[in-house]
Amino acid sequence: MDNEMNRRKFLRLAGLGGVIYASGLSGWAAAADAGAAAEDFFFVQLSDSHWGFEGAPNPDARGTLKKAVATVNSLEQLPDFIVFTGDLTHTTDDPKERWQRLAEFKDIVSALRVKTVYFMPGEHDAALDNGAAYQEFFGKTHYTFDHKGVHFIVLDNVSDPAAKIGDEQLAWLAADLQRLPPDARIVVFAHRPLFDLYPQWDWATRDGAKAVELLMPHANVTVFYGHIHQENHHMTGHIAHHSAKSLIFPLPAPGSQPKRTPLPWDDAHPYQGLGVRTVRSEPRNAEYAITELAIGAVKS
Structure with a gap:
């Protein structure tokens, strides 16, 4: 499946506005057939819980x-495994309150039945103290791990209040x-x-283009992110970027209104625009399948 086929498939599925999205990753099937260690698996992405937000x-x-x-x-x-892609807590100027919110968040998610959970900060967690409190609870703000033939890279584009990855981390990424x-499977x-x-x-990320440039030589790259509190699907060349819904409130489509104010609560459709997603990696079929799960269907 060539890149143009992948692009058309991505755009067709994304345009449906439905529940399941897939973006083809060229080379996955070929790499698996060539003997690369790869297995089907799935993970859950949660994002932007903003614990501590009220009202x-x-x-x-x-x-x-x-x-x-x-x-x-x-x-x-x-x-x-499960991954939280940032803004675990809602921002606060009070360091003690920030610490308390992180502690409460960690206690709540400790009820997850899945043993392996990965975390990363959002600007609400880390921008005011360069990630100091976050690291006390969850460790490094950027790191890598490998799972069933896929190399995962966690980037920190929030601890710097200027919304940059920074030269030091970019050098780490390059290394x-x-x-x-070139055909490594990368998320x-x-x-x-x-x-x-x-x-x-x-x-945006002010030096995000530098990270994308470093990723471009690799044929099989997919990016998952949060921050914008809605689904969005975008291609930079052959690299697919998928944003996740929030767990606290949805935000408007980019530029659709003068200000970036949260969308109002709809009593007729509670939890609309909020959700959890599962992502299934199917390297032999050369695709990721993303399923959005609504919040509120299961009572706590």
């Missing part, structure tokens, strides 16, 4: 995260990628988008 537009602000945990725990088959073959997690989705609303 409109979510009257269940203290219940939504717990419902998300219940939703994941109710899955018939548990995922291989990590240099040791991988990148970031909080902010790595491309300029809508910089006027802080929906």
Whole structure:
């Protein structure tokens, strides 16, 4: 399956506006057939829980995260792992309150039945103290791990209040990628988008293009991120970027209104625009399948 076929498939599925999306990754099937270690698996992505937020537009602000945990725990088959792509907590100027919110968040998600859970900060967690409190609870803000033939890279584009990855981390990324073959299967997690989705609303990473440039020589790269509180699917060349819904409130489509204000709560459709997603890696079929799970269907 060539890149143009992948692009058309991605655009067709994304345009449906439905529940399941897939983006073809050229070379996955060929690499698997050539003997690369690869197995089907799936993981769960949660993002932007903003624990500590109170008030409109979510009257269940203290219940939504717990419902998300219940939703994941109710899955018939548990995922291989879970990843939280940032903004675990809502920002606060009080260091003690920041520490307390992180502690409460960690306690709530400890109820997850999945043993392996990966975390990364959002700007609400880390921008005011360069990630100091976050690291006390969850460790490094950027790192890598490998799972069933896939190399995962967690980037930190939030600890720097200027919304940059930074030269030191970019050098670390370059060194990590240099040791991988061109057909390596790579998944990148970031909080902010790595491309300029809508910089006027802080929906960009100032040096994100440098990270994308480093990733470009690799044929099989997919990026998952949060921050914008809605689904968005974008291609930079052959690299697919998928954003996740929030667990606290949805935000408007980029540039669709003058200000980046949360969408109002709809009593007729509670939890609309919020959700959890599962991502199934199927290297022999050369695709990722993404399923969005609504919040509120499972009571905590």
